Amino acid sequence: MASRRRMLLKVIILGDSGVGKTSLMNQYVNRKFSNQYKATIGADFLTKEVQFEDRLYTLQIWDTAGQERFQSLGVAFYRGADCCVLVYDVNVMKSFENLNNWREEFLIQASPSDPENFPFVVLGNKIDVDGGNSRVVSEKKAKAWCASKGIPYFETSAKEGFNVDAAFQCIAKNALKNEPEEEIYLPDTIDVAGGNQPRSTGCEC
Amino acid sequence: MHEFDLHDLSDDADYADSMQQGSASMTKSGNSNRNSSSEQVGAEIVYLKDNVAIHPTQHAWERIRGRLKLIKQGGSLLMTWIPYEGQSSSARLSEKDKSLYTIRAVPFSDIRSIRRHTPTLGWQYAIVVLSSGLAFPPLYFYNGGLKEFLATIKQHVFLVRLTRLLEGFPFSLVKGTYRSAEDANIFLVNDLQDPLQRTLSSLELPRAVSVANRPTSSIAPSESSFSRTDGEALDKNSAVIQQNGRQRQKHNDPRHLSIQVLEKFSLVTRFARETKSQFLREAHGDGFISNAMKKHDKKPNNYSSVVESNDVHKPLEDVHVPANSSEESSCEIHNKNEEAAMRDENLEYDYDKLSLVWGKPRQPPLGSKEWSTFLDSEGRVIDSQALRKRIFYGGVEKGLRKEVWRFLLGYHSYDSTCAEREYLASIRKSEYETIKNQWKSITKEQAKRFTKFRERKALIEKDVVRTDRSIPFYDGDDNSNVKCLRDILLTYSFYNFDLGYCQGMSDLLSPILYVMGDEPQSFWCFVALMERLGPNFNRDQNGVHSQLFALSKLVELLDNPLHNYFQQKDCLNYFFCFRWVLIQFKRQAVLLLKILSASSQHIMRLEFDFEKTMRLWEVLWTHYLSEHLHLYVCVAILRRHRSKIIGEEMDFDTLLKFINELSGHINLDATLRDAEALCICAGENGEACIPPGTPPSLPFEITSMYNQQDDDDIL
Numbered sequence: 001m002a003s004r005r006r007m008l009l010k011v012i013i014l015g016d017s018g019v020g021k022t023s024l025m026n027q028y029v030n031r032k033f034s035n036q037y038k039a040t041i042g043a044d045f046l047t048k049e050v051q052f053e054d055r056l057y058t059l060q061i062w063d064t065a066g067q068e069r070f071q072s073l074g075v076a077f078y079r080g081a082d083c084c085v086l087v088y089d090v091n092v093m094k095s096f097e098n099l100n101n102w103r104e105e106f107l108i109q110a111s112p113s114d115p116e117n118f119p120f121v122v123l124g125n126k127i128d129v130d131g132g133n134s135r136v137v138s139e140k141k142a143k144a145w146c147a148s149k150g151i152p153y154f155e156t157s158a159k160e161g162f163n164v165d166a167a168f169q170c171i172a173k174n175a176l177k178n179e180p181e182e183e184i185y186l187p188d189t190i191d192v193a194g195g196n197q198p199r200s201t202g203c204e205c
Numbered sequence: 206m207h208e209f210d211l212h213d214l215s216d217d218a219d220y221a222d223s224m225q226q227g228s229a230s231m232t233k234s235g236n237s238n239r240n241s242s243s244e245q246v247g248a249e250i251v252y253l254k255d256n257v258a259i260h261p262t263q264h265a266w267e268r269i270r271g272r273l274k275l276i277k278q279g280g281s282l283l284m285t286w287i288p289y290e291g292q293s294s295s296a297r298l299s300e301k302d303k304s305l306y307t308i309r310a311v312p313f314s315d316i317r318s319i320r321r322h323t324p325t326l327g328w329q330y331a332i333v334v335l336s337s338g339l340a341f342p343p344l345y346f347y348n349g350g351l352k353e354f355l356a357t358i359k360q361h362v363f364l365v366r367l368t369r370l371l372e373g374f375p376f377s378l379v380k381g382t383y384r385s386a387e388d389a390n391i392f393l394v395n396d397l398q399d400p401l402q403r404t405l406s407s408l409e410l411p412r413a414v415s416v417a418n419r420p421t422s423s424i425a426p427s428e429s430s431f432s433r434t435d436g437e438a439l440d441k442n443s444a445v446i447q448q449n450g451r452q453r454q455k456h457n458d459p460r461h462l463s464i465q466v467l468e469k470f471s472l473v474t475r476f477a478r479e480t481k482s483q484f485l486r487e488a489h490g491d492g493f494i495s496n497a498m499k500k501h502d503k504k505p506n507n508y509s510s511v512v513e514s515n516d517v518h519k520p521l522e523d524v525h526v527p528a529n530s531s532e533e534s535s536c537e538i539h540n541k542n543e544e545a546a547m548r549d550e551n552l553e554y555d556y557d558k559l560s561l562v563w564g565k566p567r568q569p570p571l572g573s574k575e576w577s578t579f580l581d582s583e584g585r586v587i588d589s590q591a592l593r594k595r596i597f598y599g600g601v602e603k604g605l606r607k608e609v610w611r612f613l614l615g616y617h618s619y620d621s622t623c624a625e626r627e628y629l630a631s632i633r634k635s636e637y638e639t640i641k642n643q644w645k646s647i648t649k650e651q652a653k654r655f656t657k658f659r660e661r662k663a664l665i666e667k668d669v670v671r672t673d674r675s676i677p678f679y680d681g682d683d684n685s686n687v688k689c690l691r692d693i694l695l696t697y698s699f700y701n702f703d704l705g706y707c708q709g710m711s712d713l714l715s716p717i718l719y720v721m722g723d724e725p726q727s728f729w730c731f732v733a734l735m736e737r738l739g740p741n742f743n744r745d746q747n748g749v750h751s752q753l754f755a756l757s758k759l760v761e762l763l764d765n766p767l768h769n770y771f772q773q774k775d776c777l778n779y780f781f782c783f784r785w786v787l788i789q790f791k792r793q794a795v796l797l798l799k800i801l802s803a804s805s806q807h808i809m810r811l812e813f814d815f816e817k818t819m820r821l822w823e824v825l826w827t828h829y830l831s832e833h834l835h836l837y838v839c840v841a842i843l844r845r846h847r848s849k850i851i852g853e854e855m856d857f858d859t860l861l862k863f864i865n866e867l868s869g870h871i872n873l874d875a876t877l878r879d880a881e882a883l884c885i886c887a888g889e890n891g892e893a894c895i896p897p898g899t900p901p902s903l904p905f906e907i908t909s910m911y912n913q914q915d916d917d918d919i920l
Contacts, residue, residue, distance in 0.1 A: 017708065018667035036675060039668045039708045041792065042783040044865050045858065060858070067664070067708045072746045076780040076857075094660070 009050075009175040010060045010080055012110070014102045015087035016095040017066030020125040023158035024087060025063050028168045033159050040065045043077045050172050059172055071105055078110035083119045083175035088137070090124045090155070096137045099145070112178075119174035120151045123167055128157040248278040252357040256347040257286060259306055269303055273344060275357055282313045282361040284333070286344065308341060313362045319392045321351060331355075355392060365393045564878030564885075568599030570820075576605055584623030586612065592619075597829035600820045606720045613826040614717075615733040616726070630726065637725035641696045661706050665694045672711040676815055678719050690714060693728045700732065707742035710735075712788040716819050737901035741787050751899040752786045753779040756836050758894035763840050763883055767847050774856055781861040782839055789825065789835060790871075791818050817873050824877060825901075830884045832902050833895050837887070841879035842871060 013021045022037045029046040045062040062077055064070075078084075084106050088095040103120060112118045124142050127135070139155060146153040152174070154167035252275035260268050271288040286308040311333075320332040322343070329351040330343040346354070358364055579592045586592055589612075601609045611617045617626050644658065652659055669690040673679045679686050690711060698706045714731050721727040740748025756779050761768040771777050784792060825835050843850070846867070855863060884891060898904065 017664055036671070038671050038792065039711070041709055041712070041787055042780070042865075043861065045862065065708060069707055069742070069744055070746070073780060073783065076778055092663075 007056065008058045008060055009082045009172060010062065011083045011085060011171055011175055012062045012064065012078055012081045012106065013085045013087060014064060014106060015066060016089070016092070016098050016102075019066065019087045019089040019092070019095050020158045021066065021087050022063050024085075024123065024125060024156065024164060024167075025061050027158045027161050027164045029061065031161065033161070042070075042073065052172070052176060057172070057176070059168070059175070068101075071109070074105065074109040078106060081106075081110050081112070082178045083121065083171050084110070085121050085123060085171055086151075087123045087125055088142075089126045090137045090142075091126055091129050091134045093136045096124075096142065096145075103149075117178075119178050120149070121167065121171045121174060122146050122151050122153045124153070124155045125158055127155050128160050128162065248276045248283075251275050251277050251282075251361065252354060254346065254348065254350045254354065257350075258345045258347055259286075259342045260345060261306065261342065268345075269306060270347070271307075273354070275354070275361075276310070277361060282358065283310045284308060284313065284316070285310050286341075306342065311335070313358070313394055316394045318394060319355065319358070319364075321355065321392065323351070358392075358394075362394055564880075564882035565598060567874045567877065568595075570600040570602045571595055571605060571609070572602045573605055576609065584626070585621065586619040589619035593827040593829045597824055597827040600823050603816075606819065606823070607722065610717070610720055610823065610826075611726070611730060613823060614730045615736070616730045633729050634725040637696065637728050640700050641692065643699045644695055657705075661698050662695060664708075665691055665698070665706050665711070668708060668711045669694065673715045673719075673815065676715075676719070676812060679715065686718060689718060689724050689727075693718065693724060693731060696728060697731060697735070700728075701735065701739070704735075704739055704742060709742065709788045712791045713738065716791075716815065716822065719815075720819065737903060738789075740898075740900045740904065748900045749783060749786055751896045752833075752836060753782060755833065755895040755899055756782060756786070756839050759836055759840050759883075759887065759891060760843065762890055762894055763887055764844050764847065767843060767851070770851050774860075776857050776860060781857065781864050782843075784865065785839055786835070789818075790821055790838070817871075821873060821877070828901075830881060831892070833899065834880055834884060835901075836895065837880040837884040837891070838876060840883055841876050842867070844883075845876070845879065 013025060015021055017039065022040055023033060025046055026037075027033055029048045040063055043062055043064045045060055048059045048061070050057050050059050062081075064074070064077060084103070086099050086102050088099055090096075099122065107115045107118065110118075122142070122145075124137065124139070129135075142155075143153050152170050154163055154170065156163045156167055158164060252273075254273045256270055257273040258268050258270040269288045271286050273286045274284070276283045276285065286306075288303040288307060315336050316333055317336045318334045320334070321329070322331065323329045328345040328347055329349065330345045331351055331354065332340055332343050334340040355364070575595075579586055579588070579595075581587050592612075596609070596613070611626075612619055617629070621629070644662075647655065647658060669687050672687075672690060674687075679690075693714060694706055694710060697710070698704075713734060714727070717730050717734070718724075718727040721730060738748075741752075742748070757768070757771075757777050760771070768777075771779075821838075825838075828834075831837065846863075849855075850860065850863070853859070887894075
């Protein structure tokens with residue numbers, strides 16, 4: 001079981017609403033782009049088989065709701081993540097400024113065993129928009145921030161498929177590096193409702 | 206036995222008297238004190254009812270008939286119940302036995318509560334509980350008159366109906382706990398110092414949650430047994446929410462707050478339940494309650510035992526075997542053809558073979574011709590309950606939605622006339638324009654200094670262009686309906702600035718605008734909907750959390766194997782149902798790949814899904830069987846797929862994926878029938894699973910608790 005589990009690499013995509021999280025995921029997994037995506041409610045994921053050094057892995061990519069108000073759900077979805085992808089829109093300053101909030105919130109909610117070394121990757125998306133004329137976050141600025149945190153950085157266009165594969169290659173590699181310690185999935189340690197024993201006080205509401 | 210009854214009655218002088226007085230034998234005369242040895246001079250009989258009986262055993266020949274009276278003497282009200290003399294020919298009932306049950310002049314100061322039962326079948330009865338904790342056996346009102354009995358009491362002593370008292374809270378749960386399937390109601394007698402009331406009034410409520418750092422401290426400390434169980438409830442709820450083992454100490458953490466909200470819910474719930482159990486235990490404890498009471502109680506009397514008993518935890522199909530129980534009358538059993546049709550559906554969707562086979566057949570949607578029969582000459586809805594029932598079973602025809610939804614959503618009141626509605630519409634239109642102008646008039650310079658506005662506007666603009674664009678109504682560039690969505694949402698964020706805009710709102714608004722067409726009316730209908738669903742979008746997510754919590758409790762009650770499975774898989778947070786709950790089953794499976802290869806056939810499919818969503822919504826909005834039918838719909842869908850879920854050993858991830866992609870394959874009519882049946886069978890146990898104030902219950906308003914104005918209609 002443990003070895004089978006290790007074949008699964010769980011990746012979480014975070015970032016402000018509308019920066020292109022769903023689009024990036026779909027471009028990478030399905031090589032398709034649509035203008036008709038819906039705002040993500042709750043969470044969803046897609047999977048893709050990837051190969052490294054003659055070994056097959058399943059990359060499980062989680063797409064989450066971008067509105068900060070839904071962050072309290074993260075605790076259920078972030079658990080067991082191997083890598084976190086932080087996405088911003090190069091045309092929206094606020095989405096860049098929020099990257100650190102997303103990073104911190106992730107570390108709090110996912111509570112990885114070694115937060116200092118947990119792998120993140122930053123993607124600056126939508127570089128295609130308006131031929132780059134509406135861009136407000138310079139590559140230099142983004143790189144500087146990422147370097148200060150030791151985070152790899154990619155500029156992407158989910159619409160045109162630019163750099164998306166390269167970015168996810170890096171994401172998968174980093175996820176692999178974070179190979180979880182044995183037994184990160186402890187199956188039956190949490191006894192929420194008192195197990196199968198009959199309870200003395202009846203239905204708990 | 207029937208002959209015995211007749212014979213017996215013809216011999217009975219009192220019965221003859223009562224027949225002369227007419228069937229409504231309520232009298233205020235003081236001339237018949239034949240049997241009332243305990244009555245004293247100067248007393249005034251304010252209520253007299255013949256043929257009020259007790260049933261010491263389940264045998265009809267052992268029933269004892271008598272006369273119930275309320276007597277006013279001095280400042281106090283007394284109750285007597287005297288059995289008729291020489292009534293029984295049964296050797297088993299001696300006069301001594303009968304005198305054992307006689308109630309002699311009990312003052313109301315000694316009475317704590319009266320519980321009213323009005324079962325659909327059989328006689329109405331009441332249980333009178335004394336302050337000492339003892340209860341008299343149920344008094345069966347063979348000739349009716351229970352209502353007058355309570356009305357008369359209310360004229361003389363302070364009487365509060367518990368359900369009404371608690372209605373001020375959004376606590377449909379508390380309310381539900383006391384309202385059994387037979388509409389039992391508990392009336393508290395002149396006892397404002399009751400611990401339940403004290404406790405409820407001292408409870409912090411969801412809106413005031415920020416002060417709720419020490420949940421147990423706000424509970425009346427004198428209730429020691431209560432406090433003890435608090436601990437258990439707290440632990441458990443904490444475990445549910447924090448099952449990932451994370452302990453956070455930040456008091457302002459939204460999750461922390463929502464946990465506290467749930468803890469509080471559980472306290473109220475538990476207390477309500479325990480109070481009820483106490484009532485019932487007391488009734489049991491003194492030995493008066495006989496099998497007769499059990500006969501009329503569908504459920505065992507002691508709530509705790511209900512839940513502990515294995516029967517309730519068995520899957521429903523084990524409990525309710527159709528056709529072998531008279532209790533099944535409320536659940537119509539399908540005929541064979543229908544069952545066959547259901548089986549076909551099941552094959553098609555690979556459903557559980559164990560699917561429920563009852564729940565009333567669905568009807569065609571309500572059409573304009575039939576709709577007009579619900580209206581009086583001035584356009585008032587004559588019987589809103591009947592209307593809601595009709596829509597519950599069939600929905601509304603497309604063209605009629607525009608008119609009917611306004612009532613269902615609460616924008617129009619059922620008793621308004623056409624003219625009043627027309628007038629209201631014009632008022633509302635200008636009100637809308639006023640609020641809309643608040644943001645319309647914000648200049649660029651002003652907006653630069655108004656971050657919140659800019660952010661909300663940007664968020665809304667991002668979402669409206671992603672809302673139902675595959676429906677022709679919202680299709681294409683520069684679609685005016687999309688712009689209208691934006692304007693309404695932005696105006697709403699000014700109308701309700703505290704809540705603002707949250708993702709998911711555009712999904713709720715879009716069908717409303719589609720149906721209404723008109724911008725101001727859509728806005729006000731949306732406002733009405735958000736009155737109920739607003740808490741879904743609260744920052745601390747407590748609205749959704751309490752619904753998911755209730756869902757987990759309902760599954761535990763209605764499908765224990767599935768509950769055990771989820772528990773084993775660490776899935777009891779039910780986050781995989783988050784989307785269902787947040788936007789009421791919208792977002793029917795729009796598989797991304799299908800969108801990408803959108804064909805005309807697919808577009809038709811999407812429209813069909815849109816239509817199905819609207820049908821489901823109007824059924825939910827009737828609140829006909831329950832305000833929380835949507836939770837039963839969740840249970841029904843999960844049950845239908847139980848064998849697949851368990852068979853394939855789905856874990857949390859797989860389950861989420863499965864459910865996200867399932868919605869478009871939901872057979873609406875069959876699911877609604879299942880949900881109806883589940884709701885009926887869960888009865889008050891089901892309602893007790895749902896925390897008070899859980900959306901879409903209307904939110905709590907603290908003032909209403911103390912509002913005794915409407916007490917006049919308590920009976």
